[in-house]
Structure formats: structure tokens, C-alpha cells
Amino acid sequence: MENQVIVETQNLTKIYGNGTEVRALDGVSMRIIEGEFVSVMGPSGSGKSTLLNLVGALDRPTSGTVLVNGQDLTQVRDLDTFRARTVGFIFQLHNLIPTLTARENVEVPMRGQSMSHGKRRRRSEELLALVGLTDRMNHLPNQLSGGQRQRVAIARALANQPAIVLADEPTGDLDSQSGAEVIELMHQLNRELGTTFIVVTHDSAVARQTSRILIMRDGRIVHEHMVGTPFEEDLATFRRSALGRAILAGDEAALAQLGPDERAALQRLLGGRGH
Numbered sequence: 001m002e003n004q005v006i007v008e009t010q011n012l013t014k015i016y017g018n019g020t021e022v023r024a025l026d027g028v029s030m031r032i033i034e035g036e037f038v039s040v041m042g043p044s045g046s047g048k049s050t051l052l053n054l055v056g057a058l059d060r061p062t063s064g065t066v067l068v069n070g071q072d073l074t075q076v077r078d079l080d081t082f083r084a085r086t087v088g089f090i091f092q093l094h095n096l097i098p099t100l101t102a103r104e105n106v107e108v109p110m111r112g113q114s115m116s117h118g119k120r121r122r123r124s125e126e127l128l129a130l131v132g133l134t135d136r137m138n139h140l141p142n143q144l145s146g147g148q149r150q151r152v153a154i155a156r157a158l159a160n161q162p163a164i165v166l167a168d169e170p171t172g173d174l175d176s177q178s179g180a181e182v183i184e185l186m187h188q189l190n191r192e193l194g195t196t197f198i199v200v201t202h203d204s205a206v207a208r209q210t211s212r213i214l215i216m217r218d219g220r221i222v223h224e225h226m227v228g229t230p231f232e233e234d235l236a237t238f239r240r241s242a243l244g245r246a247i248l249a250g251d252e253a254a255l256a257q258l259g260p261d262e263r264a265a266l267q268r269l270l271g272g273r274g275h
Contacts, residue, residue, distance in 0.1 A: 005067075006163055006196050007032035007055055012064035014050050014219075024050040026219035027064070032164075037190040037197045039207040042216035048200045049168055051216070055198065056087045056166045069163040084109060088157030092169035094149045096141040102128060102152045103137040109159040127155035131185060147178030154185060158195065167199040171206055183209050 007030075014025040025047045032038055040048045053059040054066055057079045066073045069086055076082045088109075096105045106124035115123075128137050131151040141149055150170060157165050167186070171179030183199075183206050190197050199210060207213045208227060215223040 004034040006034040015062045039210040046216040047219040088162035088165040090167040092172040094153040
């Protein structure tokens with residue numbers, strides 16, 4: 001049985017500005033399979049967040065189509081209801097309501113979903129237990145650490161059992177240890193629940209924990225690859241580097257520009273052999 005395509009974009013374009021035109025997305029076509037954990041990388045202004053906003057129905061494309069869970073977003077009239085039922089969002093800044101407890105914050109997306117107060121409460125408690133915050137359910141956001149607040153945000157994103165979860169720089173405001181824990185949690189939820197995650201990140205360490213990396217530049221997807229073992233990923237990074245390309249191409253002119261320290265380090269790396 002063929003895996004179901006959960007997200008598909010076809011020639012997706014987004015242009016901003018009335019005078020000077022800014023082409024944020026330029027004909028992006030991609031497919032995300034149900035249950036994937038995909039990361040999107042690229043420099044600032046490459047179109048990563050714009051792509052996420054269009055997939056999450058937070059914005060509309062200038063042209064092209066977005067299909068999420070089989071629905072063409074250009075044909076969806078009530079986008080608020082669509083977002084509430086189909087998409088979970090995690091942002092760099094957790095966007096928790098400061099006057100609500102962790103449990104109450106998780107309940108927010110469930111309001112207006114024909115769910116009783118008792119069911120909302122049970123669901124929020126189950127989700128907070130799932131993300132390891134059973135003992136923090138009644139704490140306000142300012143009583144939680146940054147990593148704990150992001151865990152609440154993840155639980156909130158899962159509240160309505162969304163088809164996809166979109167995360168925009170979810171570790172960008174965290175220290176390295178908390179960031180690693182948050183990504184590992186998302187990875188665990190992806191494995192155990194089969195939830196589809198699309199994560200925008202600048203951090204290659206975060207991207208390496210996903211199953212597939214899409215690299216964007218100038219509004220286009222310019223490269224993608226399946227994530228391999230740590231050794232394979234190190235080799236792929238080396239191949240894409242200027243030094244790696246020079247070595248593989250036997251570019252003596254480029255290698256001759258290395259400084260003494262760099263050349264010595266390269267010789268140590270190659271076991272003392274010359275070029």
C-alpha cells in the first residue's frame with residue numbers, strides 16, 4: 001500500500017509588495033508523506049517561514065496550490081476551522097497565554113470543538129503527561145523553564161489530533177540542552193504517534209534528527225536528501241563545503257590558498273599524507 005501524501009504544493013509562488021516586488025516563494029513543488037519528520041533549512045529570506053505559513057493556511061499564495069490532508073486550501077472557505085482541526089503550530093516564542101496554567105493553555109485549541117469541559121480537561125492532562133509535565137499542569141508560564149514552556153506548546157499543538165504539526169524555529173529561543181530535549185521529544189512523538197512534523201530550523205544539529213532535509217534558497221527548494229547516519233551526514237556536509245569540493249575535485253589552486261595551520265590540520269585528517 002502506497003504511503004499517503006499529507007502535504008503537497010504545486011508551483012507555489014508568493015509575491016509581496018505593490019511597488020518593488022519581493023518573490024518570497026518561486027514555484028515551489030514538494031510532497032510530504034504521512035508520518036514523515038521533515039526539516040526545512042536555508043538562509044534568512046530564503047522562503048522557509050513563508051512556505052510554512054502557506055501550508056498552515058496562515059497566508060494565501062499569489063499562485064499555485066497547497067493541498068493538506070487532501071484538501072485544496074484555495075477551496076476552503078473557513079480557514080479558521082480548518083487550522084483548528086487539521087494543523088498544529090509550534091513557534092520559536094511559545095506564545096502561551098501568561099494568565100492561564102499549562103493545562104488551560106493546552107485546552108485553548110479545543111474550545112469551540114464541540115467538546116465538553118471534562119473531555120477537554122482529560123485530553124489536556126493526557127497530553128501534558130505525554131510531554132513529561134504531569135507535575136507542572138497547574139503552573140503558569142512564568143513558573144516554567146523555557147524548555148518546559150515549549151513542551152506545553154507541543155502539547156497544545158497536538159490538542160486536536162492534527163494531521164500535521166508545523167514548527168518554526170522551535171529551539172531558537174532555548175539553550176542547547178533544552179533544544180536537544182525538545183527535538184528528541186518531537187522525534188519520540190513522531191515515532192510513537194505517527195504525527196507528521198515539518199520543522200523550519202537554522203540548526204543543522206536539529207535537521208539531522210529529522211528524516212528528510214529540504215534546503216531552500218531564493219524562494220526555491222534547491223536540494224533535498226534523506227538523513228543518513230551521523231557519519232554519512234558528516235560526509236555530506238564535508239562534500240558541500242568549499243574545502244571538500246576542492247579536495248574531491250583535486251583543485252590544487254584552491255588548496256594552495258590554505259594557511260599553514262589549515263594545511264597541517266588537513267594533513268593530520270588525511271593521516272599525514274600529502275595531496
